[in-house]
Amino acid sequence: MSVAVAHGGGIADHIHPEPQSFVRKYIFSTDHKVIAVQYFVTALIFMVLGGSFAELMRIQLFNAQGHFVDNNTYNTLYSMHGSLMVWMVTIPLVTGFFGNYVMPLQIGARDVAFPWLNMISYWLFPVAGLMMLSSLLMGAPTAGWTEYPPISLDPTQVGVSMWAASVFLIGVSSTMTALNFTVTIVKMRAPGMTFTRMPLFVWAQLATNMIMLIATTALGVAVAALFLERQFGVSFFDPAKGGSPVLYQHMFWFYSHPAVYIIILPAFGIISEILPTFARKPIFGYRMIAFSSMAIALAGFMVWAHHLFTSGLAPYLQLPFMIITYIISVPTGVKIFSWLATLWGGKIRYTCSMMWAMSFLVLFTIGGITGMFLAAVPLDLHLHGSYFVVAHFHFVVGGGMILAAFAGFYYWWPKITGRLLNETLGKVGFWCFMIGILGTFVPMHWLGIEGMPRWVANYDPQFEMWNRVETVSSFFMVASVLLFVVNAVTSLYAGKKSGPNPWGARTLEWQIPSPPHYYNFKHIPTVYGLPYDFGQPLPYKGLEEELTDSPAPVPAGAH
Amino acid sequence: MTAATLTHEEHADGHGEVDQLYAETRDMRLLGFLSFIATDMVLFSSFIFAYLYLRNTAQPWPPVGVHRLDVSFAALNSVVLFGSGATMHYALENWKHGKFHRYALFMLATIVLGAGFLAGQAYEYTHLIFDEKVTWAGSGIFGASFFTLTGMHGIHVSIGVIYLFVLFLQSVHGVYTKDKYFGLTAGTLYWHFVDVIWVLLFTIFYLI
Numbered sequence: 001m002s003v004a005v006a007h008g009g010g011i012a013d014h015i016h017p018e019p020q021s022f023v024r025k026y027i028f029s030t031d032h033k034v035i036a037v038q039y040f041v042t043a044l045i046f047m048v049l050g051g052s053f054a055e056l057m058r059i060q061l062f063n064a065q066g067h068f069v070d071n072n073t074y075n076t077l078y079s080m081h082g083s084l085m086v087w088m089v090t091i092p093l094v095t096g097f098f099g100n101y102v103m104p105l106q107i108g109a110r111d112v113a114f115p116w117l118n119m120i121s122y123w124l125f126p127v128a129g130l131m132m133l134s135s136l137l138m139g140a141p142t143a144g145w146t147e148y149p150p151i152s153l154d155p156t157q158v159g160v161s162m163w164a165a166s167v168f169l170i171g172v173s174s175t176m177t178a179l180n181f182t183v184t185i186v187k188m189r190a191p192g193m194t195f196t197r198m199p200l201f202v203w204a205q206l207a208t209n210m211i212m213l214i215a216t217t218a219l220g221v222a223v224a225a226l227f228l229e230r231q232f233g234v235s236f237f238d239p240a241k242g243g244s245p246v247l248y249q250h251m252f253w254f255y256s257h258p259a260v261y262i263i264i265l266p267a268f269g270i271i272s273e274i275l276p277t278f279a280r281k282p283i284f285g286y287r288m289i290a291f292s293s294m295a296i297a298l299a300g301f302m303v304w305a306h307h308l309f310t311s312g313l314a315p316y317l318q319l320p321f322m323i324i325t326y327i328i329s330v331p332t333g334v335k336i337f338s339w340l341a342t343l344w345g346g347k348i349r350y351t352c353s354m355m356w357a358m359s360f361l362v363l364f365t366i367g368g369i370t371g372m373f374l375a376a377v378p379l380d381l382h383l384h385g386s387y388f389v390v391a392h393f394h395f396v397v398g399g400g401m402i403l404a405a406f407a408g409f410y411y412w413w414p415k416i417t418g419r420l421l422n423e424t425l426g427k428v429g430f431w432c433f434m435i436g437i438l439g440t441f442v443p444m445h446w447l448g449i450e451g452m453p454r455w456v457a458n459y460d461p462q463f464e465m466w467n468r469v470e471t472v473s474s475f476f477m478v479a480s481v482l483l484f485v486v487n488a489v490t491s492l493y494a495g496k497k498s499g500p501n502p503w504g505a506r507t508l509e510w511q512i513p514s515p516p517h518y519y520n521f522k523h524i525p526t527v528y529g530l531p532y533d534f535g536q537p538l539p540y541k542g543l544e545e546e547l548t549d550s551p552a553p554v555p556a557g558a559h
Numbered sequence: 560m561t562a563a564t565l566t567h568e569e570h571a572d573g574h575g576e577v578d579q580l581y582a583e584t585r586d587m588r589l590l591g592f593l594s595f596i597a598t599d600m601v602l603f604s605s606f607i608f609a610y611l612y613l614r615n616t617a618q619p620w621p622p623v624g625v626h627r628l629d630v631s632f633a634a635l636n637s638v639v640l641f642g643s644g645a646t647m648h649y650a651l652e653n654w655k656h657g658k659f660h661r662y663a664l665f666m667l668a669t670i671v672l673g674a675g676f677l678a679g680q681a682y683e684y685t686h687l688i689f690d691e692k693v694t695w696a697g698s699g700i701f702g703a704s705f706f707t708l709t710g711m712h713g714i715h716v717s718i719g720v721i722y723l724f725v726l727f728l729q730s731v732h733g734v735y736t737k738d739k740y741f742g743l744t745a746g747t748l749y750w751h752f753v754d755v756i757w758v759l760l761f762t763i764f765y766l767i
Contacts (some may be wrong), residue, residue: 113587179594187587217598221605225707233696234703236609242622242699247612251605 015110015553018518028123030115031518032100035122037416039096042126043089047481049133050084053077055478058440058471064461074457075142080132082145083163086259087170088129090401094266095177095212096122098408099205101416103181105509105516106199108190108525113183117176124173131166135159144455146252147223149237149245153230161230164223171220178212181205190508192527197539199507199531200289204269207293211258211265211300219255222248246311253304261300263397264364265293267404268335271357274411275339277505278354279346282532285338292331299328309377310384318377325375329368336365351503352426356407359434363399367392370445385455388448394441406433406484413488414502418514419495421487429483432476439473500547506538507531512546522546522553592745596752599715603756606711607763610704622701625693629683630765636679637761640716643672644754647723651747654730657737666727669750673720680713708760715753722746 019025029035057077060068069077104112112118135141139158143151152160185206189198198206226248228234235241237248268289276283283289305313305321313321339361348354370392374380383389413421443466448454452463459467501510508531512521522545529539614620621627650665684706687693695706726746729735735743 114591175598179591179598182594183587183591186590213594213598214601217601218605221602221609225606225609228703228707234707235696235699236613236703242613242617243703244613244616247609250612251609254605 030119036101043092046088053081058474061467062471064464071457076140079141090263103205109188114180117180121173121176128166128170135162164227167223171216175216178209181209200272201269203290204265207297208262208265211297215255215258222251253307257304258300263401267401270404270408274357275342276532278349281346284341292334295331309380353407353410360403367395386448387444387452391441391444414498415514419491420498421491425487429480433480436476440470511543613700633765640676643669647750
């Protein structure tokens with residue numbers, strides 16, 4: 001038995017032997033890299049399912065008075081589309097996949113703080129996903145992804161109880177991930193990596209996980225109360241028994257507004273890594289980008305009631321919530337301008353990853369600006385029930401998080417698999433997605449302003465032309481996702497070998513082999529500076545042996 | 560988590576540098592445990608928010624057919640719980656100073672007082688349900704809030720009593736030493752947390 005002590009910072013170091021059995025290595029693994037890939041595959045499957053529900057809706061909306069699905073099925077489709085995409089796709093992707101894979105490597109750690117907890121977090125996720133799908137079979141939920149009472153209290157919709165249990169479970173999973181990652185970032189950084197030397201992706205993960213740690217329990221309480229009311233008749237939300245439906249909205253949005261920052265902050269982190277790497281320039285305003293993430297995290301807790309402007313929120317509360325919502329655009333704007341300044345005068349390489357990242361800047365900014373429209377109480381009263389909201393949300397999540405996620409896939413894929421994705425196929429996929437997302441969601445802005453209501457299966461024939469444009473465009477996004485899957489699968493055996501650092505990036509994960517060893521680093525490195533000073537020597541010591549054939553570190557218990 | 564920390568403690572025998580390693584893992588576990596308590600705090604806060612929100616919209620309060628709760632009995636029961644917080648504090652202090660017998664005495668006192676609080680709560684529930692006919696699902700928002708919140712707190716106390724008993728058995732069997740007693744620290748933090756929640760619940764249900 002031995003405990004290896006890394007040279008350099010003198011941090012006590014501890015290596016566990018690599019598990020040998022198939023089950024412990026690939027199924028019930030505690031290795032953050034394997035768990036990340038598990039999250040990735042599972043989330044992608046749910047993404048295909050959630051996307052199919054969206055396409056079924058788009059087919060129904062092709063005709064103004066279409067009969068592809070009946071009205072109730074249509075309600076179920078958008079409920080499940082939203083629920084799956086928010087809880088089973090976006091949040092697991094940004095934290096479970098990107099956070100799990102990249103964050104421990106970027107801080108120079110061998111794993112997360114509590115690897116077993118990490119494994120349990122993952123395994124709750126497919127279980128919760130299957131429970132959510134099973135709600136389709138038992139009186140499916142129809143009240144949207146928010147499941148507002150009193151519709152969600154309808155006793156015939158038995159699936160709502162299953163839906164609530166599923167959301168509760170994925171909430172437990174998120175909370176455990178958040179606890180794990182917060183402790184990892186605060187306590188397990190390599191020697192010398194002070195907070196202001198952390199890569200910006202790690203800053204984004206810290207902010208996201210702190211939000212997730214606090215906010216997710218509030219969601220758990222909201223759906224637990226809904227469950228109790230449905231199953232045991234305990235009255236919280238039913239006005240007939242003295243409850244208040246608006247209370248549910250408060251509790252739900254106290255989580256779900258921060259949840260959009262849970263989704264978008266890691267996307268900001270991904271963009272902050274990719275832009276300097278492909279512009280070959282130090283990131284502009286490192287501290288401002290880092291601190292603005294924390295500012296967004298903090299302010300994100302104080303704006304939830306802007307979702308309730310049309311729900312009878314007291315007028316004296318409307319103004320403060322409107323103003324704080326406006327204030328959030330300030331740290332977000334700080335980021336956008338810092339990224340633009342990073343690109344300014346850079347020697348930009350237009351790789352697939354960079355193209356996704358740059359399109360993020362445009363589309364996310366549009367989504368942010370429409371958010372300011374909706375934050376204004378008088379405009380929101382007009383726009384709240386309309387397609388303008390759908391357009392806004394899909395620009396910030398689709399045009400924000402999904403674009404950043406694809407940028408991240410292309411960026412970190414060589415690190416994960418050791419092989420490059422095909423750039424040509426990737427660019428075709430990129431332009432397909434651009435046509436798709438713009439064609440689908442841009443017309444929704446004016447359709448919404450003209451008064452086309454969301455949540456309905458049939459609509460006024462005057463909007464038919466643009467809806468047909470949207471439906472056709474949406475299939476370009478399907479094509480793009482399929483192209484990505486083809487690209488990913490073929491690259492696994494036919495992709496060009498990438499080597500350890502195909503992009504010339506400077507963060508720690510690129511200084512070790514691709515894919516990394518089980519133990520990540522042969523010796524825990526010591527950090528002397530920021531990872532963004534292109535043209536300077538790397539600010540790390542202790543990495544000399546990483547790319548050599550020197551023996552692996554001795555695991556504890558091996559001799 | 561468990562496997563890693565156990566291995567660390569196994570390794571602790573005969574390795575000089577391990578004290579530092581232990582300090583780091585204990586630090587991680589402390590932050591992790593505090594984070595857990597923070598999420599638990601949000602659990603109670605959300606339900607407290609719900610109760611205050613509903614109470615604020617409801618007229619009249621208390622609802623027709625519900626008497627005001629019996630403050631004097633609950634106050635007595637609270638004293639039992641707060642007393643157990645004090646004995647828990649002294650148990651940990653005595654452990655830190657190596658006074659095992661006094662530690663054991665205070666620890667057992669904590670467990671007994673915690674169980675006493677639960678007995679008091681059971682008596683109060685029985686009285687409410689059978690004499691006053693106030694129930695969880697049958698008394699509107701009052702029954703819903705009162706039984707959900709105090710019930711959740713009661714479950715927390717029950718888990719705490721079992722947890723403290725396990726910790727006590729562990730300490731008897733020499734799992735912890737004078738310098739390495741993270742489990743006892745965690746148990747103390749949890750127990751104080753349960754106390755603090757009761758301060759809030761007592762205030763919102765019995766006093767205002």
